[in-house]
Amino acid sequence: xxxxxxxxxxxxxxxxxADVFLEMDEQEHAVPADMIVEALRKRRAVMRDCVERxxxxxxxxxxxxxxxxxxxxxxxxxGRTFLDPLTVKAELYALSVMxxxxxxxxxxxxxxxxxxxxxxxxxxxxxxxxxxxxxRTVRALVVAGGIGSIIALSANISGAAGGCQNEVGVxxxxxxxxVAYMMGGTTHQSIHAAAIALKNTLGLVCDxxxxxxxxxxxxxxxxxxxHGLTAAQLALxxxxxxxxxxxIVEAMVRIGRSLPRGLRETAEGGLAxxxxxTAIALRLKEEANRRRAERAAERERAAQERKTGTT
Amino acid sequence: MPIRHxxxxxxxxxxxxxxxxxxxSHTAGTARLGRxxxxxxxxxxxxxxxxxxxxxxxxxxxxxxxxxxxxxxIGLNVDDPRIPEAIRIAEQMGVKIEFAEEDLGEVxxxxxxxEIRGPNREAEIVGSSIGGGVIxxxxxxxxxTRFKGDSPTLLLFxxxxxxxxxxxxxxxGDEVINIASLYCSRKQxxxxxxxxxxxxxxxxxxxLARIRAMADVAEARYLDRIP
Ligand code: SF4
Numbered sequence: 083x084x085x086x087x088x089x090x091x092x093x094x095x096x097x098x099x100a101d102v103f104l105e106m107d108e109q110e111h112a113v114p115a116d117m118i119v120e121a122l123r124k125r126r127a128v129m130r131d132c133v134e135r136x137x138x139x140x141x142x143x144x145x146x147x148x149x150x151x152x153x154x155x156x157x158x159x160x161g162r163t164f165l166d167p168l169t170v171k172a173e174l175y176a177l178s179v180m181x182x183x184x185x186x187x188x189x190x191x192x193x194x195x196x197x198x199x200x201x202x203x204x205x206x207x208x209x210x211x212x213x214x215x216x217x218r219t220v221r222a223l224v225v226a227g228g229i230g231s232i233i234a235l236s237a238n239i240s241g242a243a244g245g246c247q248n249e250v251g252v253x254x255x256x257x258x259x260x261v262a263y264m265m266g267g268t269t270h271q272s273i274h275a276a277a278i279a280l281k282n283t284l285g286l287v288c289d290x291x292x293x294x295x296x297x298x299x300x301x302x303x304x305x306x307x308x309h310g311l312t313a314a315q316l317a318l319x320x321x322x323x324x325x326x327x328x329x330i331v332e333a334m335v336r337i338g339r340s341l342p343r344g345l346r347e348t349a350e351g352g353l354a355x356x357x358x359x360t361a362i363a364l365r366l367k368e369e370a371n372r373r374r375a376e377r378a379a380e381r382e383r384a385a386q387e388r389k390t391g392t393t
Numbered sequence: 394m395p396i397r398h399x400x401x402x403x404x405x406x407x408x409x410x411x412x413x414x415x416x417x418s419h420t421a422g423t424a425r426l427g428r429x430x431x432x433x434x435x436x437x438x439x440x441x442x443x444x445x446x447x448x449x450x451x452x453x454x455x456x457x458x459x460x461x462x463x464x465x466x467i468g469l470n471v472d473d474p475r476i477p478e479a480i481r482i483a484e485q486m487g488v489k490i491e492f493a494e495e496d497l498g499e500v501x502x503x504x505x506x507x508e509i510r511g512p513n514r515e516a517e518i519v520g521s522s523i524g525g526g527v528i529x530x531x532x533x534x535x536x537x538t539r540f541k542g543d544s545p546t547l548l549l550f551x552x553x554x555x556x557x558x559x560x561x562x563x564x565x566g567d568e569v570i571n572i573a574s575l576y577c578s579r580k581q582x583x584x585x586x587x588x589x590x591x592x593x594x595x596x597x598x599x600x601l602a603r604i605r606a607m608a609d610v611a612e613a614r615y616l617d618r619i620p
Contacts (some may be wrong), residue, residue: 183414227408240524
């Protein structure tokens with residue numbers, strides 16, 4: 083069993099990182115490597131579909147978001163974007179997935195649904211822009227998942243447990259390792275890409291407006307997909323994280339514990355309790371109450387009808 | 394209070410599941426918790442009561458956890474596009490659903506107690522959705538345990554007596570099935586006891602029949618991996 087990132091680096095220094103992770107899972111969970119690869123092949127396809135569907139946007143459950151992907155897509159198609167295509171696509175694909183997520187569409191949690199746009203945003207944009215074999219993307223998903231599974235040895239991956247650093251931070255860290263791997267980086271570089279990405283998300287709080295995975299989550303995914311790409315770029319150029327990955331994860335757990343409850347998904351702090359956030363939450367609550375009352379009335383009516391029907 | 398994992402989370406747990414949005418801990422994990430209750434009950438439910446730990450009670454509705462919990466309890470998978478319709482479907486099936494708030498103690502914020510009743514049986518679980526769709530059920534029908542739903546599992550309710558564990562594991566061993574973990578608890582010596590055996594590969598119907606036929610076994614429930 084791989085117990086830490088240090089252990090991983092020793093074990094996988096001169097080996098293909100995806101192979102090492104596949105062996106690890108085979109030993110730990112008795113799932114054969116080819117089954118894992120096959121499952122991830124399907125998940126890559128789900129991500130791809132999700133990006134296609136999401137590009138055109140559409141209203142979310144809470145009606146707070148939904149048009150981000152369409153707007154960026156239109157700007158990109160008509161040559162009105164100023165960033166390079168890889169960056170724009172990473173943002174666009176992350177927004178597309180998150181739009182689908184907010185419409186209760188089918189997505190891949192990577193590692194969570196709330197941070198589910200980041201890994202596909204990074205990897206699918208890179209695959210397309212650099213003409214990378216999709217099979218290599220699948221192996222990068224193995225790497226990203228493996229990195230996440232080692233983080234999960236010491237940290238709970240949820241905003242409720244430790245804030246958004248535990249979701250978006252971890253996703254961006256996983257994606258950065260995957261990108262470094264896809265670009266032909268070494269194990270050392272993948273781990274340092276993960277470290278640089280995670281380190282620079284520490285302290286990120288979870289404060290979703292109205293408790294919905296919409297604001298700030300959707301746009302945050304786009305920004306942190308790009309964040310992960312830049313972390314991978316540094317690591318691939320030979321820049322190391324001074325603080326080792328294991329200690330960064332430890333710091334994340336400590337920071338998560340010291341975050342007040344209001345900044346851990348409860349929607350009782352941060353952006354959620356701004357003037358606008360509070361007003362939105364109130365409106366959502368009123369709408370939910372109205373819907374509940376309507377449903378109850380409908381049930382009542384149906385019961386009445388059944389009664390009169392039988393007498 | 395974060396729960397330390399005693400078993401490693403797999404790559405497919407992290408890079409997944411494939412699920413209906415919008416939140417892995419509030420939709421996927423909760424759907425799986427509902428599903429665990431449904432699988433333990435092992436029949437279509439008539440009535441399901443969800444008791445939500447306060448932090449979950451505060452956030453569940455906006456995240457669609459109500460649809461997800463109900464969806465799981467009526468047997469839908471986490472990637473079933475009908476999850477957003479689950480409450481309506483349950484109503485059509487005539488299932489009575491209730492949500493309430495309950496302080497479940499020093500547990501993960503997203504913890505729920507599920508009471509489920511069918512025409513012949515009832516069951517109760519307490520479990521947490523700890524993120525990324527991963528769950529930890531730590532109470533089944535009043536017995537302490539550690540259930541994650543990530544491998545085939547045998548749940549055994551029996552009258553405590555010597556040699557019970559040896560006999561059951563013997564039957565499983567006869568099939569050359571590897572046991573991944575085993576949890577036992579009992580309410581009192583010689584009284585109601587519970588055993589959970591997680592295995593690496595499926596247990597055959599023949600072995601199950603042998604286990605059910607053992608003396609002092611009240612109930613043996615076999616669960617596949619919870620999707
Ligand atoms: S703010 Fe909270 S809900 Fe939104 S992505 Fe971050 S952790 Fe998830």
